[in-house]
Amino acid sequence: MTTLGVIGLGRIGAFHTETLSGLDGIDGLVITDERGDVAEAVAAKHGARYVATVDELLSSGVDGVVVAAATPAHAELTLASVARGIPTFCEKPIASTAVESARVAEVILASGVPVQVGYQRRYDAAFAAAKRAVDDGSLGLLHTVRSTTMDPAPPPLDYIKGSGGIFRDCAVHDFDVINWITGQRAVEVYATGTVQGDPLFAEYGDVDTAAVIVRFDGGALGVVSNARYNARGYDCRLEVHGFDDSVAAGWDQGVPLRNTDPHNEFPTGPSHGFFMDRFTEAFRTELAAFVEVTKGGPVLGATxxxxxxxAWLAEAATESLRRGTPVTLEEVRNA
Ligand SMILES: NC(=O)c1ccc[n+]([C@@H]2O[C@H](COP(=O)([O-])OP(=O)(O)OC[C@H]3O[C@@H](n4cnc5c(N)ncnc54)[C@H](O)[C@@H]3O)[C@@H](O)[C@H]2O)c1
Known part of the structure; x- marks a missing residue:
């Protein structure tokens, strides 16, 4: 049996605690958050043990730690857990910037302690099937990979302030998917964006709507589309086009689009509300995979x-938006 720790109990941390409390093979959860009141409430709801500090949690003999705190705390918390030799699951992104991500990765890789990163789309049945279709060669040469993430409404503006911007916070899911699906390395990025919603987005140097074109070294093009205001629902889709065939993931009955074709009723809805209901099963599979990691299994998800x-792709997109020109990955890596 396994005991896990969860650090950070906001939107995703509370959700992960709920998911973990329902997983087979877990016989204890130890949880903490900077906000004691929040942690106590989550502990009471899911039968977890609340401790007041991260130190206490890391010293409590847990077999693995889930870092689900706000993004600026990821690097420090993950390194603290790894320093104690504890297998760690870190929510995306692993650090606030690419430079910091690279530094954190170096320490983690030198430690030999397994760390899994929370890019849950890899565990979604439809995304995984799309990946298999690419890998078995049935699509032929890939030419276009299109990945969309649109939130029904923005998270609290305080969250946006510390998020690092739409590319480091939201588009990273799409970037991970297009990297993983193509198996190719990104070479050049052009990103653009606008603010038509809350003017605070602009004040934080962020945008509420973005589009990114990515050129890969193998010749494929990635097209990423993000929005923070998409009231019809949580729109998360992947389309992969090859010379020989094309596949789509996320074209289920809950895709939040109103089809104007009078002869076609698809989709029949209801629309996906948010990432929690769209990826409930993927989160469960992802965390179950992490439990196996704590028992010595390999990291099968995002490393x-x-x-x-x-993170480098997000950095290049952020820089491209700032400049209004394409930016190469080589340039940001060597900056
Ligand atoms: N994989 C996904 O689809 C997904 C979805 C949502 C959020 N996330 C990621 O999860 C993280 C949290 O997002 P959220 O929406 O839950 O944010 P949130 O603001 O709702 O919650 C963050 C929590 O972390 C706590 N916290 C901050 N610093 C801490 C520290 N040093 N020690 C202990 N607790 C600390 C805060 O008190 C807060 O309760 C973000 O990094 C985000 O990118 C991932």
Missing amino acids: VADAVEV
Whole structure:
């Protein structure tokens, strides 16, 4: 049996605690948050043990730690857990910037302690099937990979302030997917964006709508689309086009689009509300995979090295938006 720690109990940390409390093979959860009141409430709801500090949690004999705190705390918390030799699951992104991600990755890789990163789409049945279709060669040469993430409404503006911007916070999911699906390395990025919603986005140097074009070294093009205001629902889709065939993930009955074709009723809805209901099963599979990691199994999801590649892509997109021109990955890596 396994005991896990969870650090950070906001939107995703509370959700992960709920998921973990329902997983087979877990016989204890120890949880903490900077906000004691929040942690106590989550502990009471899911039968977890609340401790007041991260130190106490890391000293409590847990077999693994889930870092689900706010992004600026990821690097420090993950390194503190790894320093004690504890297998760690870190929510995306692993650090606030690409430079910091690369530094954190170096320490983690030198430690030999397994770390899994929270890019849950890899565990979604439809995304995983799309990946298999690419890998078995049935699509032929890939030419276009299109990945969309649109939130029904923005998270609290305080969250946006510390998020690092739409590319480091939201588009990273798409970047991980297009890297993973193509198996190719990104070479050049052009990103653009606008603010039509809350003017605070602009004040924080962020945008509420973004589009990114990514050129890969193998010749594929990635097209990423993000929005923070998409009231019809949580729109998360992947389309992979090859010379011989094309596949789509996320074209289920809950895709939040109103089809204007009078002869076609698809989709029949209801629309996906948010990432929690769209990826409930993927989160469960992802965390079950992490439990296996705590028992000595391999990291089968996104690794720290994968997360660093994603971080460079997010960095290049952020820089491209700032400049209004394409930016090469080589340029940001060597800056
Ligand atoms: N994989 C996904 O789909 C997904 C979805 C949502 C959020 N996330 C990631 O999860 C992280 C948390 O997001 P959220 O939406 O839950 O944010 P949130 O603001 O709702 O919650 C963050 C929590 O972390 C706590 N916290 C901050 N610093 C801490 C520290 N040093 N020690 C202990 N607790 C600390 C805060 O008190 C807060 O309760 C973010 O990094 C985000 O990128 C991932």
